[in-house]
Amino acid sequence: MLDLAWQTVKARTSGFIGAFVAILCGTALVAACGILMESGFRGGVPTQRYAAADVVVTGDRTVRPPGGDVLAFEHAAEQPAVPAALVGKIAAVPGVRAAVPELTFPAVVVGPDGQALADRPSLGHNWESAVLAPFTVKEGTAPNGNDEVVLDAGLAARAGVAPGGQVRIMTRSAPVTYRVTGVVESKGERQAALFFSSATATALSGHPDQVNAIGVLADGDVAGRIEAALAGDRVTVSAGADRSAAEFDDVSQSKSILAIIAGSFGGYAVLVAIFVVASTLALTVEQRRREFALLRAVGATPRQIRKLIGVETTVVSLVAGVIGSLLGIAVSLGLRTAFANIGVVPADFALSISPLPLAAALLIGVGAARLAAWSASRRPSSINPVEALGEAAVQRKDVGRVRLVIGWVLLAIGAAATTVPLFLRGQLGAAMSVMATLVLIIGLTLVGPRVVGGAVRLLAPALSRLGVSGYMASANVVKNSRRLAAAVTPLMLAIGFAVVNYYSQTTFTAAVAQETNRSVTADHVITGVAGVPAEVVDAVRQMPGVTATSLVRTQVITASKTGDSVDVNRGAANGLDATAGGTVDLGVVSGNLKDLVPGTVALSKAHASWEDKEVGDTVEFWFADGRPAQLRVVATYEHDLAFGDHVLSAADARAHTTAGMDSAVLVKSGDVTALRELTSRYPGLTVTGGVAAQDRSDERTQFLLNLVAVGVILGYVAISVSNTLVMSTAARRREFALLRLVGTGRRQVVRMMRAEAVVTVGLAAVLGSLVGALPLTLLSIGFTGVPLPAGGIWVYLGVLAGAALLGVVSIAVATRLSLRAKPIDTIGLRE
Structure with missing residues (x-):
């Protein structure tokens, strides 16, 4: 049968080209999605600041609600801190030479013109952590005093300073003057580094009992022993290539986003590939009805016809699948470049390419082709030979009754699903419109001959x-x-x-x-390149006749149980002060925003109804850094598109972000000249009259x-x-x-x-x-x-x-x- 199938393929090359192209392109697309998904787990960029560290311990960013399955998890938007007490615990693990705490916080050098010297992220650290790169002193000495700082070579060159000089540095307050005691060799081009004494760095970080990460210098492989020692703590132990995800927040988020995108995109790709391959093979088989009729007339059994079509399809799909899988590498590189251009992944993010996604794509391509061949071969293999020869030149009168019933049912389901956005707003409602369209298209495909037949008669x-x-x-x-x-x-x-x-x-x-x-009623908005220091809003409130509130854009993670499954979602949220009433209009339905203090939350009306919560109830979710929250509901509101489903107090929202600053300050009334004079003390801040409730980026x-x-x-x-x-x-x-x-x-x-x-x-x-x-x-x-x-x-x-x-x-x-x-x-x- 294989020899006969191969001879048929060679003799009918033009007839099989269509199926070959469909399978090749489909396999390439699926292989590309597989490579992207694998890269979400194994890809990344080379580590820089932790190059000398054998292991890096960070807070666990994975939120897994209780009762959920292995796929019920979400990635926290912010990097959680690590208790400083774990440093000693890690140092006691056998094989560990040193456990080095690292503090990280925003720190920008201000130039002589009052503008920030930042062409890339600029971060401050404690001097002890310099050994993790390792950063070595090129000139001068380490910082010891509270007013001393060490700059990396690139930053020192841009600032035009040397050891003994002075620079102004802005962290989470107005710029402060520091004396440069040393310059260290630059490590990498992704970020600039400034080093302070341990006491100064602890004060600037704002979390005296916590650190951002712990770098481990060890003899041999100690990652497993460290994981066992910290089994009861919510931390992530990273070694090898995974250290870059611990170092770079954008890499960590990109890996999570890439895996989700590839999974969702791959699902669509598989469905479309199956649809296209099935349609192409059905057309190929339909065009050979006379050939199959002749084979039936000379004694071929239905099983032999089906086997012949199956073997032919396997031959074509194997060749197309192998080439398509290899072509998927080029497609994945093209997609990575496109994703980097729109900001989904860093420009230097490297894909992880292994045989696994290529083999999986090949199996999916061959499997889809065999399934399509089985479906297409049923009728030509079972028809009476005389009937087949008699109808070979004309089409069948109508489609099957079962197919029509399924098609009309899908059309009804799709039409019903299109009404979801009338009752459910947000991204989920928009996504349901797309899903309803796909259902309508599939249904219309099944009843297509009937619909097209009626149209052409007109x-x-x-x-x-x-x-x-x-x-x-x-x-x-x-x-x-x-x-x-x-x-x-x-x-x-x-x-x-x-x-x-x-x-x-x-x-x-x-x-x-x-x-x-409609919702933001503020007259002026203060924004900054890297955020707005929290002290700015207090200074604005000191102006006569001015109402101001901090606005902290953040995210929260929620979990809901549907039957036996747990759905986990990450959504936009905002932090506001209790004085926000004069600057925003949330469309409050119940409660009062004046009660929005730390430990409380306001919910959108739709979300409160979904969770069956009212004012005074306690709601549970997770903050942006993955920390659990149990807050009391003080208000419900309608304007969820502008402010998300959760509005927190600004203090709570700010405390669970890495930067620890406001996203903006909303100001009602006030003299714009006075506001600009105030913001001029903080390089990078601007005053505009625009609306800024949510970051649309x-x-x-x-x-x-x-x-x-x-x-x-x-x-x-x-x-x-x-x-x-x-x-x-x-x-x-x-x-x-x-x-x-x-x-x-x-x-x-x-x-x-x-x-x-x-x-x-x-x-x-x-x-x-x-x-x-x-x-x-x-x-x-x-x-x-x-x-x-x-x-x-x-x-x-x-x-x-x-x-x-x-x-x-x-x-x-x-x-x-x-x-x-x-x-x-x-x-x-x-x-």
Whole structure:
């Protein structure tokens, strides 16, 4: 059977090219997602500040709610601190030569012009931790006094100072003058380092009983022993390449985000790949009905037909899968570059490439192809040989009843799911619109022949009036509506998927901006490059007639139980002072924001209802650094798009961030000149009249990320569309030859196919637009109150133009290639 299958593949190379391309591209996409996911666990950047440390101990950033399974976890947004008492505990572990505590805090050198000398993150540390890099003194001596500092060589050069000179340094307060006692060799280009005496660093860090990390110098492998000694403490023990995640906060977050993105993106990729491969193989098998009918007529059993198709598919999918898996390496590198350009991963983040994701992608590709081959082979393998020969040249009258029932049910489910944004706001509501669209597309695919058949019967009379070519095109689309549906479906998928993904994000962003503009009533906003020192808001409040509040943008982690499973989510939150009433309008429903003091929280009305909480109840969640919280609810509010589901006291929010500063200060009334005079004492602070409730950078990054993901999937879909249209058109060579032999001119055939292409593209545009119109309309009504989604119409027109160009060009090229041979030669070719 293998020899027969191989001979068939070689003899029908053109017929298997479509399946080969679909499997190759699908495998490459899945392999790329696998590489990205593995890199989320094993990738990173070379460590710099901990280069000499054998082990690094940091706070555990993984939140795992009790009762959850192995996948029920979330990554904390901020790095939690480590109790300083653990230094002695680690030092007592056998094999440990030294346990070195490290303190890290914002520290920026201010130049002579009063501006911060920071072209990269600038951090202060205690001098003891310099041995972890190791940083060695190039000039001068170590810092001892409270007013002494050591700079790295790069920072000293930019500041133009040498040992004995003075610099002004801003940490979490106004700049203070320090004497430079030494300069150390720079270690890496990702960050600048300043070193203070132990007492000064402890005071500047603001946490006398905690440290940011503990570096371990050891003889031999002690990571396992340290983990055992700290088993009862919430810490993470990192060794080898994992030390970079402990050192660089962006690397730690990127690895977590990359794993989540790759998992979600990979799920979509697998679904689309299975869909495309199944459609392509079904078309390939359908075009060989006469061949299978002949085999059945000469005695082949249904089992042998199915086995032949399965072996042929395995041969093609193995070759395509191997090449596609290797091609996935290039795709993953391209995606990494795209993710770095939009800020999802650092520019120097290195992927981890191993045989595991490549082998998994190969297995998925072959498995999807075999499953598709089994589905496509059922009918040609079981049909009566006489019936098969009799219907080989015409399509089946209708699709199966079971298929129609499933399709109509999915359409009903998808239509119902589109109403979710009317009741559920936020990212989840926007995501449900996309999921509902996918369900609608799948349902419409199943009932496609019935829908397309009804549509072409309406179009046929008008088409037949366009001369001979129009008449032939009309007859073709009416008699072969199933073939037309196979061409319309992938174009419809591309249009609907692209339109809904883009406009759901623009509509959500517009809704957030609309609510933010309505909710922030402050006249002025003070912001800074790295944050606003907490003392600034107190200074602003000293001005007569001024109301001011700290605004601390943060995140919280929540867990909810659904049946036996636990869902863990990380969402945006804000910290405000109890005096925020004059600067913001949260749309308070119950309670009072004046009661918002440390130990309390305000919840959005929707979240409070979901958690069944009222004013006075206690709510449990986790702060941004993963520390558990049990806070009393003092108010509920409606403006959750602008402020998230949780509003904390500014002090609580600030205490659980690494920077320990405000994100902004909202000011009501006040003299802008006096405000600017105040902020001039703090380099990097600015006063604006704009609105700043939420930092929109994360949403912009998410938007661009979705565009990249959707763009890659649409690229794959576009290849499949072209593939399908070329295959279905090329399979009609004998039909074109017969038309030409009975007197039809070459130009008439070309015009006939041009008319069919217009019908194909037109139906795809209408169906794709309809499948996206319902979820987008309801999403827009639920989020912005108007039926039209936000965003320029040019994107929609561009999608339609791209789909039209792809469809028309694919059919036109395949038609002209099919007409190159002489009709008398083509009519004698076997099918």
